[in-house]
Amino acid sequence: MATKLTFNRLEKKFILTEAQYLRIKEEIDKRFDPDEYGETTICNLYYDTPDYLLITRSVEKPVFKEKLRLRTYGVPTDSSTGFIEVKRKFNGVVYKRRMTMPLANAIKFLNDEIDIENPTQITKEIKHFLKFYGNLAPMFYVSYDRSAFFGKENRDYRITFDRNLTWRGYDLDLTKGVYGEKLLGEGEVLMEIKVPTAIPLWLTDLLSEMKVYTRSFSKVGNAFMRLIKNDRSYIK
Secondary structure, three states: OOOOOEEEEEEEEEEEOHHHHHHHHHHHHHHEEEEEEEEEEEEEEEEEOOOOHHHHHHHOOOOEEEEEEEEEEOOOOOOOEEEEEEEEEEOOEEEEEEEEEEHHHHHHHHOOOOOOOOOOHHHHHHHHHHHHHOOOEEEEEEEEEEEEEEEOOOOOOEEEEEEEEEEEOOOOOHHHOOOOEEOOOOOOEEEEEEEOOOOOHHHHHHHHHOOOOOEOOOHHHHHHHHHHHHOHHHOO
16 A cells, blocks of 8 residues: 555544543444554654744644654664654644655655655655754654554544553654653543544544543643653753
8 A cells, every 4th residue: 555645634632531432442443444554653753943943833822833753653773664744734724744765864864964866845845844944853752552543435534542652852763662751641542533624423423422522632742841841951
């Protein structure tokens, strides 16, 4: 299956208890199939300026915000596939562009140590992002164990469940593995519903019946707030 490199969609987030997760999962299994990655650990490095410009803007909840991250599926080696992603949000709609290459090359590209021959439009967009902000470097590691599903009738309908959300602001190397501070409480699950337009009515009714409501929850945003709380010397 070809890797999808562009996404335009609505994304809604919910924090579930274990009991709520199990009830919703019953219905998801009837209408959705596991995606190509199934259950996996997703590892991310979020890039920012030394004064945290990108994340500072993001937590202020502006109409437009954007971020840059380097992602792998599973704890990688240098030869694993790296996904360089620019994610933008405007008026509630998420736009994601990404490119892939071996992890070691992806890091060099982000460090402006190598260039890409015959760049695509997405490559040009990411290069412009790097040039526009300048001096970007990894500032946060965030990982989580994800179960992902897509609609049986429409593959553009996606639902993900994330557990074991972990962050750190040190050892910013994806190959070092999963460790750090947790971002969710014991037994909590982050559910994300990702759809091209509206959430299906049957799911809206189920969430309403269970009194499960959307939440504003940014993984890297919460990591940033933990960083401030733990050690204000990080903020210049």
